[in-house]
Amino acid sequence: MHSLFEKIKIAVMYLVLAIGLVFVLFPIFYMVVSSFKSNIEIMAGGANFFPVKWSMDNYITAWNSDVFNVKRLIWNSIYYTVLVVLFTAANSCIAGYVFARGRFKGKKLWFGVFTALMFVNFGGANILPTLQIIAKLHLSGSLSGLIVVKFFGINVVNIYLVKSFVSSLPKELDEAAMIDGCSFFGIFRRIIAPLLLPIVATVVMLGFQGSWNEYLMPMVFTASDPLKGTLVSGLFYLKSSGGAATNWNILLAGSVIASIPVLIVYLYGNKYFIQGLTAGAVKG
Amino acid sequence: MNGILSRKKRSFFTKHDIECTALLLPEIIGFFVFTIYPIIWAVQKAFYYYNGIQSRTTFVGLDNFKALFTTNGAYWSALGNSFLFTIGKLPFEIPIALILAIIVSKNYKGFKASRVILYLPTIISVAVVGLVFTNMFSYFGYINAVLMKLGIIKSGIDFFASKGSAMMVIIIASIWQTFGINTIYFLVALSNIPTEVYESAKLDGAGTLVTFFKITLPLISPVFATILLLAINGSLQTGDIILTLTNGAPGGQTEVVMTYLLKSMVPGFAQTNADIGFGCAVAMVNAVIFSLVALIYIRLSKKVVSYF
CATH class of the missing domain: 1.10.3720.10 (MetI-like)
Structure with a gap:
């Protein structure tokens, strides 16, 4: 059915797309394959893409290493990610609901202020005073301090997502519940919250990816003892602390370990990821 | 929703106003403590010499800005x-x-x-x-x-x-x-x-x-x-x-x-x-x-x- 010109066009599209996909996938395959090479091969293995001899040694070394205590760092990452995701999801759901359905004094003010925050970047000048507050709470040098900061954080994109989702739900639901004697928060708890599941999935996944991958703030908050940080911040610390040359095997094995959870979540939930991104950024 | 508003019109803040604000408390507290305070702190410090030690802090006026535009x-x-x-x-x-x-x-x-x-x-x-x-x-x-x-x-x-x-x-x-x-x-x-x-x-x-x-x-x-x-x-x-x-x-x-x-x-x-x-x-x-x-x-x- 297609004309010759049309056929060429389709072929060109496939070609360009193939180049794009190779560009995207190459570094990921490189990381995974190289993590099975020996340290010398990783540093100066020449043009061989695949290892001379496949070996799990790097993973075993990383698992038992003292400088880079993978077991402990994984546990820290899980602790940090789970709590941050839980808190931010709960807070943004409530805030999104309040902004969608509440009619209270100061609604426009707070909404405007929170939105404006998205565009403020003080380039790190705010980190030191934040650390001083955390020190006053006796939470210095731990991820718990950062979790407190995140608990009180304002997730504008999440609030937008939930707000627009709640606004799309029929108002009759609320009204019926109100007639039955439900309070404003009662309506949220009994009626709205159970309906939020699809958008909560988006918020949770974006939050999971964000906090699992974050390295700057966890590193700053645990600068006194990097083993108290997350897996990703530990990787960054190990690379920048000058131990990189001798530890490439641990670094690559650690990178693969650190990437597996986000990759699994993404492969299963990419629909929610992309929904959240597009709704939050372009329409919001 | 109007019902909630009209029920208590006598006081300035209705029960609903208070409830909504209370539900936003984590964000509002965070806004003051972790956003506004750090900004004020940083703006104020821009006019001081401060190296982390409180006792060595000295007011330098616009010197930091002058240094930025001239020597740094x-x-x-x-x-x-x-x-x-x-x-x-x-x-x-x-x-x-x-x-x-x-x-x-x-x-x-x-x-x-x-x-x-x-x-x-x-x-x-x-x-x-x-x-x-x-x-x-x-x-x-x-x-x-x-x-x-x-x-x-x-x-x-x-x-x-x-x-x-x-x-x-x-x-x-x-x-x-x-x-x-x-x-x-x-x-x-x-x-x-x-x-x-x-x-x-x-x-x-x-x-x-x-x-x-x-x-x-x-x-x-x-x-x-x-x-x-x-x-x-x-x-x-x-x-x-x-x-x-x-x-x-x-x-x-x-x-x-x-x-x-x-x-x-x-x-x-x-x-x-x-x-x-x-x-x-x-x-x-x-x-x-x-x-x-x-x-x-x-x-x-x-x-x-x-x-x-």
Whole structure:
């Protein structure tokens, strides 16, 4: 059915797309394959893409290493990610609901202020005073301090997502519940919250990816003892602390370990990821 | 909802007002404690010499700003690098993202799955990306070995030893990491164009290029402007990938604004006796410069979009 010109066009599209996909996938395959090479091969293995001899040694070394205590760092990452995701999801759901359905004094003010925050970047000048507050709470040098900061954080994109989702739900639901004697928060708890599941999935996944991958703030908050940080911040610390040359095997094995959870979540939930991104950024 | 409002109209704050505000308390407390207070703190410190030791703090007036505009070149070269990075990156990234978005917006076999893969790099941590690209582009690394084997270069290039090549690696890694998000944005913009427009263009005999320049581009231009603004903003504020890739090497020549600011005052990155007051002054000036860039861009883009 297609004309010759049309056929060429389709072929060109496939070609360009193939180049794009190779560009995207190459570094990921490189990381995974190289993590099975020996340290010398990783540093100066020449043009061989695949290892001379496949070996799990790097993973075993990383698992038992003292400088880079993978077991402990994984546990820290899980602790940090789970709590941050839980808190931010709960807070943004409530805030999104309040902004969608509440009619209270100061609604426009707070909404405007929170939105404006998205565009403020003080380039790190705010980190030191934040650390001083955390020190006053006796939470210095731990991820718990950062979790407190995140608990009180304002997730504008999440609030937008939930707000627009709640606004799309029929108002009759609320009204019926109100007639039955439900309070404003009662309506949220009994009626709205159970309906939020699809958008909560988006918020949770974006939050999971964000906090699992974050390295700057966890590193700053645990600068006194990097083993108290997350897996990703530990990787960054190990690379920048000058131990990189001798530890490439641990670094690559650690990178693969650190990437597996986000990759699994993404492969299963990419629909929610992309929904959240597009709704939050372009329409919001 | 009106019921809640009208029931208690006598007092200034109704029960509903109080309930809603209470539900927003985490955000409101966070706003005052972790946003407003740190900003006031930083603005105030910009007028002091402060190295972390309270007793050595001295009021210096506008000296920090004077020093920034007269004697300190490090910030300005970092700012230059931020612009260099942005100018080097976006002319590649935006067209790549747009072309790939146009391709995968079509419904041929495998295109839908490709969308998922194109976004994959964005999922991976910047720390990991920096690590992998450092390794690939190292002197005895894979890229050099392949280039030599293909006979493109005679001896290995020390990518991280000169500013130009280090910046090139940073740009490649950064494009790899972020183009997927722009592809997704363009896809959304494209999906909002009604198919009838394309059909009638086809009936009128418009070719591929004509359709692109006369229909697609004008129709997505408002979203295009927003995507570009976000991309410019994001690129100017990039710091994390540079920290993990070159960390400013060689000799601070790839230092950008965000890495410079981190190193001038954030614990773990800054020297122990760094002049934080000066850092705060730089952060303030920088915030103004970046807002100006955004404002100028918005002005210009309105003019450009109105041409279509």
